[in-house]
Amino acid sequence: MKDISIPVVARVEGHGGVYVSLDENNNVKQVEFRIFEGSRFFEAFLIGKRIEYVPSISSRICGICGPVHAVSSVKAIEDALGIELPENVKFLRKMVVVLNTIESNLLHIVALSLPDYYNVNSLIELPSNIKSKALKVLRLREYIGKLLDILCANRIHVRNIVPGGFTKLPLKDKVNAILREVQEYTKTLYDFTDEVLEKMLIDYERQSHYVALYNGREYALEDGDLKVDSVLQIPVHAYRKYFTETTINYSTAKKSLIYGVENYMVGALARLNTNTRFIRDHVKDLIRKYNIKIPSTNPFLIPVAQLLESISLIDDVLEQMPAAKYHPTRTDYSIKRGIGVGIVEAPRGILYHCYVVGSNGRLQAVDVVTPTAQNVADIEDSIIRIVSANKNLDEKHVKRLIENIVRTYDPCISCSVHIVYKK
Amino acid sequence: MKKIRVAQYSLTGCEGCAIAIINALARIPKLLDHLEITTSRIIGYVEPREADIAFVDGAVITQHDLETLKEIREKSKILVAMGSCASFGGIPAMRDDIGFNEAVRIVYGSMPNIPHTGKVEPLDYIVKVDYVLPGCPPPDWELEIFLRNMLLEKKFVLPDKPVCFECRSHGIPCLLDQGKVCLGPITTAGCEAICPLYNVPCYGCRGPIEELRLDKYLEALEEHNISSDKLLEELKIFMNKTKPRIILEEGGKK
Numbered sequence: 001m002k003d004i005s006i007p008v009v010a011r012v013e014g015h016g017g018v019y020v021s022l023d024e025n026n027n028v029k030q031v032e033f034r035i036f037e038g039s040r041f042f043e044a045f046l047i048g049k050r051i052e053y054v055p056s057i058s059s060r061i062c063g064i065c066g067p068v069h070a071v072s073s074v075k076a077i078e079d080a081l082g083i084e085l086p087e088n089v090k091f092l093r094k095m096v097v098v099l100n101t102i103e104s105n106l107l108h109i110v111a112l113s114l115p116d117y118y119n120v121n122s123l124i125e126l127p128s129n130i131k132s133k134a135l136k137v138l139r140l141r142e143y144i145g146k147l148l149d150i151l152c153a154n155r156i157h158v159r160n161i162v163p164g165g166f167t168k169l170p171l172k173d174k175v176n177a178i179l180r181e182v183q184e185y186t187k188t189l190y191d192f193t194d195e196v197l198e199k200m201l202i203d204y205e206r207q208s209h210y211v212a213l214y215n216g217r218e219y220a221l222e223d224g225d226l227k228v229d230s231v232l233q234i235p236v237h238a239y240r241k242y243f244t245e246t247t248i249n250y251s252t253a254k255k256s257l258i259y260g261v262e263n264y265m266v267g268a269l270a271r272l273n274t275n276t277r278f279i280r281d282h283v284k285d286l287i288r289k290y291n292i293k294i295p296s297t298n299p300f301l302i303p304v305a306q307l308l309e310s311i312s313l314i315d316d317v318l319e320q321m322p323a324a325k326y327h328p329t330r331t332d333y334s335i336k337r338g339i340g341v342g343i344v345e346a347p348r349g350i351l352y353h354c355y356v357v358g359s360n361g362r363l364q365a366v367d368v369v370t371p372t373a374q375n376v377a378d379i380e381d382s383i384i385r386i387v388s389a390n391k392n393l394d395e396k397h398v399k400r401l402i403e404n405i406v407r408t409y410d411p412c413i414s415c416s417v418h419i420v421y422k423k
Numbered sequence: 424m425k426k427i428r429v430a431q432y433s434l435t436g437c438e439g440c441a442i443a444i445i446n447a448l449a450r451i452p453k454l455l456d457h458l459e460i461t462t463s464r465i466i467g468y469v470e471p472r473e474a475d476i477a478f479v480d481g482a483v484i485t486q487h488d489l490e491t492l493k494e495i496r497e498k499s500k501i502l503v504a505m506g507s508c509a510s511f512g513g514i515p516a517m518r519d520d521i522g523f524n525e526a527v528r529i530v531y532g533s534m535p536n537i538p539h540t541g542k543v544e545p546l547d548y549i550v551k552v553d554y555v556l557p558g559c560p561p562p563d564w565e566l567e568i569f570l571r572n573m574l575l576e577k578k579f580v581l582p583d584k585p586v587c588f589e590c591r592s593h594g595i596p597c598l599l600d601q602g603k604v605c606l607g608p609i610t611t612a613g614c615e616a617i618c619p620l621y622n623v624p625c626y627g628c629r630g631p632i633e634e635l636r637l638d639k640y641l642e643a644l645e646e647h648n649i650s651s652d653k654l655l656e657e658l659k660i661f662m663n664k665t666k667p668r669i670i671l672e673e674g675g676k677k
Contacts, residue, residue, distance in 0.1 A: 010469045013438050015487070036537050038435030038484035041526040045517035053660060056626070060514045060559065063439025111445065115467060122467030124460065138449035145446060153621040155446075156439040156560045160621040168622040249536045414437050 004387070006399055009406050010121070011112040013064055014413020018383060018402050019250075026391045031380045033406070035251040037413050043366040051077050051335075051361050052162050058353065059157045061368070062414055064107070067100040067152055068346040069353075070161045071222060075342025076353040077163045083333045088325035089165040092151065095321060096158070097222040097344055098313050099148050103155065104347035105268065105306035106141040106189075108410045110134045113303040116404050117199045133195055136188035143181045147317075150174055165330025172326055183318055189311060197290055197307065202300040206385055208378055209264035210295070212274035213345050219271070219278040219312065221345040227274050228258065230295065236343040239352055245369070256374040263377035266349025267410070268305035269296060279312040286311075299382050302408045306347075335361040346371050348412050372411045379409050427574060430462035430474035432495055434488040435515065436481030440506040441465050443560045444478060447567055457574055476501045476573060478556075482508040482515050483549055486538035496550040501573070503554045504546045507661055510557040511630045516543045516663035545664065554579055559628035559661065562614050582612040585632050586625050589616040598624045599647045604657045608640045609667055627662045637670055 004020040015037040021029045042061055046054060058073035059066035071093055078085065085093070111123045114134060118126055123134060145155040150170045152158035160167040214233065215224030226234040226242075234242055244260050258264045272279070273295035286308065287294055292301070337359040343352050349371030356365040382405050390398055433441050445465065448454055461472040471491065477499035483489050496502055507513030518526050523541040527533070546552050556569060572579045586607035590597070598605040598619055605624035607616070611632050618625050644654060651671060658668040 008464065008469045010464055011467050013441075013465065014433075015464075036485070036487060038488060038537070038539060039526075039530070040435060040484070040515040041518045041521070041530050044521050044526040044529040047529070050656070053626075056623075057514065057660065060437055060439075063437035063442050063560070066437070066439060107442075107445070111466070122460075124455070124466065135449070135452055142446065142449050153617050153623070154560070156442060159618050159623045168620075251537070 002395075004395065004398060004402065006402060009403055011115065011407055012411050012413065014411070016406075016411060016413045018406060020383065020387055020402070022387075028384050028387050031383045031387070032250045033376055033380050033383070035376075035413050043368055046363050046366045048362055051357060051363065054355075054363060055161045055163075056157070056159060059161075061370075062412060063156055064104050064412055064414075065100055065346045065348070065351075066157045067096050067148060067155070067161075068344055068351060070152075070158045071097055072342040072344045072346070072351045072353045073355075074161050074163060075222075075344065076340045076355045077342075077357060078333075078340065079342060080338035080340025080355055080357040081163065081333055081336060082338065083164055083331065085165060086328050086331055088328070089330065091320075091324060092166070092169065092326075093161075094222045095317065095324070096148070096152060096161070098317060099144055099151070101221060101345070101347045102310045102313050102317070103141055103144045103148065105310045106137055106144070108347075109303050109307055109310075110137050110141075110192075112407060112410065113200075114196070116407060117196070130195065133188070133192045136185070137192045140182070140185040140188050143178060143185055144314075146178050147175065147182065150178060162330070164333050165328070167329070169326040169329050172324070175324070175326075176322055179318060179321055182314065186314055186318070189314070193286070193307060193311065197286070197304070200301075200304050200307070201290060201292065202298070204298045204300050206299060206382060207297045208299075208381070209258055209262060210270035210273045211258070211264050211266050211350060211374075212270040213343065213350070214274050217278075219275045219309065219316070221271075226343070226350065228264070230274050236341050239341065239343065239369075240354075240367075243369070243374070245373070251376070256369065257377060263381045264374065265299070265378045266371045266374050267302060268309055268347075268349075269299070269302045270349060271345060272296075272305040272309055279309065280315050283308050283312045299378075299405065300408050302410065306410075335359065348372055348375070348410055350374060370412070372409075372413060375409050375411065379406060379411065382409075426457055426459040427476060428461045428472075428474045429458045430472065430477040430495070430499060431460070431466070432462065432471070432477060432479045432491065433464065434479065434481030434492065434509070435484035436506065436508045436513075438465070438480065439560045440478070440480030440509075443505075443563065443566060447563065447570070450563070451567065454570060458570075471495060471498055474499050476503060478503045478505045479546060480505045480509050482512055483544040483546065484515065484539060484542075486540060489540060489549065492546060492549055501553045502546070502550065503556060503569075504552045505556045506561060507557055507559040507628050507630065509546050510555040511662070512543055512545045512664040513559060513628070513661050517659060519543050519663065520659065543664075555581070555630075557581075557611065557628070557630045558614060562617075565613055583633055584612045586610045586612050586614065586616050586619070586629070588612055589614070590619050593620060595619045598622075599643065599649070602647060602649065604644075604649055604653045606657060606662070608643065609635060609637065624657070626657060626660045627665075627667075631662065631665050631667050635666055637667055
């Protein structure tokens with residue numbers, strides 16, 4: 001077999017390809033997950049910006065997880081200024097992250113991953129019974145999106161998140177009306193799960209390190225410490241002591257390593273491994289029924305983890321949101337110089353924003369690390385093992401496997417680019 | 424009825440506009456009966472192919488963007504610039520104030536081996552653009568109206584009035600009166616004033632209106648004691664490469 005080149009991986013967000021070079025015995029010499037998405041240089045042009053503009057601009061880093069970028073961004077500012085938020089604002093911020101996670105998970109499962117289980121190129125080509133169930137899940141996703149629209153003015157790029165809270169919040173009745181639609185459509189997700197979950201279970205083992213937020217109270221998405229392999233607990237402010245980045249010449253994203261040497265995984269599977277006990281009982285029943293081993297070392301189970309956590313999180317939303325309070329919308333604060341960190345679980349895993357805020361209320365330094373940038377080394381490691389284990393297959397099959405493993409990680413390339421360590 | 428062949432491309436950007444198209448298809452699944460998706464990386468078809476309408480989001484930033492855009496133009500009957508980046512540069516154009524080399528120095532130290540053009544350009548700097556759907560992202564309803572018009576072989580035109588009209592029709596209190604720099608008076612309507620509705624000033628993500636009356640706007644700002652420096656700062660979010668900023672800065676130099 002000659003070297004393997006996949007110039008563009010389809011059904012991922014952003015421009016990325018894979019290049020594998022092999023020796024004469026088909027052993028892998030090198031794997032490059034090449035990200036050639038252009039650089040927009042957010043961390044350069046955010047410098048000097050007034051803090052009230054920053055969350056809204058940060059949302060524009062990503063069209064899939066914009067709301068989560070805004071929350072991570074505003075948390076960094078609030079941490080720098082020592083702003084203590086009202087409880088209802090904290091809760092609604094958490095809901096923004098939860099809703100964005102569900103929305104993004106459902107899109108990945110249905111439109112990006114699902115075609116792989118049926119060996120077709122696109123959602124459009126799925127068998128008709130599967131396609132109709134999948135489209136209904138997109139309908140549920142639409143209502144989740146509507147909740148975000150009303151909570152944050154726009155589901156793709158939020159407008160009302162500012163230091164101290166929200167500029168304005170919707171009326172409770174309007175939110176509750178959409179919640180009823182979500183409730184109604186939730187059963188479409190159960191139908192879909194019954195139909196598809198078995199097919200999503202692919203046997204494979206590959207040990208890595210798993211990093212997710214943990215707070216011991218709930219399925220942590222926007223508050224907590226970093227937990228590594230469910231053992232080591234790292235406060236968010238120490239992130240940079242444990243996680244390092246290196247520049248690579250074939251990519252506009254950098255590569256993240258833990259302890260300076262080892263690749264690690266962030267995202268739904270790492271979250272489920274870390275926070276299993278906080279998912280809903282009926283989701284635990286599903287795990288038992290389908291005999292899914294959690295904690296799992298199987299990267300092909302990332303979409304399964306996305307599905308399971310989504311079912312559980314939708315229940316949390318339906319249970320907790322009706323009692324939400326929409327006053328006050330924000331708290332006052334005063335400007336001072338400071339450094340702050342905002343870490344949240346974006347749909348694809350740990351998202352880190354760190355800012356220095358100047359006494360003039362403008363950013364002086366910006367450091368952002370996205371989940372996909374952290375997963376790059378893990379994706380490459382998975383490709384090496386997949387190719388090595390399947391040396392005897394023909395090139396077409398190997399290519400297919402490589403694309404499958406890349407897509408299972410749900411890389412978000414727009415996000416990952418140039419979101420790199422600033423010295 | 425013959426299906427319309429639609430292609431969707433993302434150059435350098437956040438791909439929120441690609442998601443907006445997927446959302447529209449999920450909202451109105453019937454559209455799929457009338458549209459044939461020929462190209463869309465996110466839907467699963469990577470190769471650029473012949474199409475009746477191509478939606479292109481993102482700005483031209485890499486050499487690859489530049490070449491792809493020219494190929495798209497050759498293969499598409501109607502080319503639509505979707506979103507603020509494609510329409511007039513938008514957010515990524517902020518980088519041009521810093522300069523490419525300085526931005527590289529701040530962010531990477533040394534640049535990875537990915538060829539960049541060194542500039543941030545909207546689509547119409549490179550090729551002929553038939554329609555623009557501006558906004559970050561463009562409003563859902565506008566995309567739906569656009570698709571409907573195309574299916575009916577009707578032209579599509581953007582509203583030729585500023586955001587202020589929509590603010591007033593929704594009874595939203597004027598943000599200029601609260602001393603905020605709101606770009607509503609010079610920004611193309613059609614968004615239903617969603618930002619002022621959420622008590623956020625308009626940052627101009629829809630781009631400037633055709634019939635720009637900057638002098639009148641500057642007078643209004645002066646009446647509200649808002650300095651042109653503050654205005655300039657806000658124009659430097661979305662409207663970096665647009666008339667209002669260019670006029671204001673050239674005026675300042677005189």
